[in-house]
Amino acid sequence: xxxxxxxxxxxxAYLLGSIPFGIVMARLxxxxxLRQIGSGNIGATNVLRTGNKLAAFLTLLGDSGKGxxxxxxARAVFGEPAAGVAALFAMLGHLYPIFLKFEGGKGVxxxxxxxxxxxxxxxxxxxxxxxxxxxxxxxxxxxxLVAALLAPVYTAIFYHLHGAFLVVILTALIFFKxxxxxxxxxxxxxxxxxxxx
Numbered sequence: 598x599x600x601x602x603x604x605x606x607x608x609x610a611y612l613l614g615s616i617p618f619g620i621v622m623a624r625l626x627x628x629x630x631l632r633q634i635g636s637g638n639i640g641a642t643n644v645l646r647t648g649n650k651l652a653a654f655l656t657l658l659g660d661s662g663k664g665x666x667x668x669x670x671a672r673a674v675f676g677e678p679a680a681g682v683a684a685l686f687a688m689l690g691h692l693y694p695i696f697l698k699f700e701g702g703k704g705v706x707x708x709x710x711x712x713x714x715x716x717x718x719x720x721x722x723x724x725x726x727x728x729x730x731x732x733x734x735x736x737x738x739x740x741x742l743v744a745a746l747l748a749p750v751y752t753a754i755f756y757h758l759h760g761a762f763l764v765v766i767l768t769a770l771i772f773f774k775x776x777x778x779x780x781x782x783x784x785x786x787x788x789x790x791x792x793x794x
Contacts, residue, residue, distance in 0.1 A: 716756035
């Protein structure tokens, strides 16, 4: 695996990750500027706050799918090392998209999509963790934080230790982008799933 191949992988994965499916769906469904609604986030949870469940579902598919696609394409073309690079840069693309002046989402769906593509047992256990916490608490942010925190452990068990180091980086990005949510969770002011902005 030469550096040029890894560089190509990083660029393509970043551009793929930069596609803002929440913004696209909001415009297609006539929901207005998503950045002026609810939390202002461009992800599926904020799309759901508009009351349009189909748009939210399609956003979830798009954001998770672009992460998975980046990993699967990189693995098929350049091999396993490129898959890890693709996972990282697809996440960075979603968090800091060039198409939105580097002001992106919080990366949860893209994170889960990359995990599913890297190792489906890791992805499934992380998704199950998110779902369990969401059902119990109805906090999307808390669900994401718990799933992200446990994801490196799942990766070490079901994938390999080198992959776990990558997932630690992805987890750190999730926590960094959720720092305001963490503050609101502590204060008891965080919005719940389905709550309109």
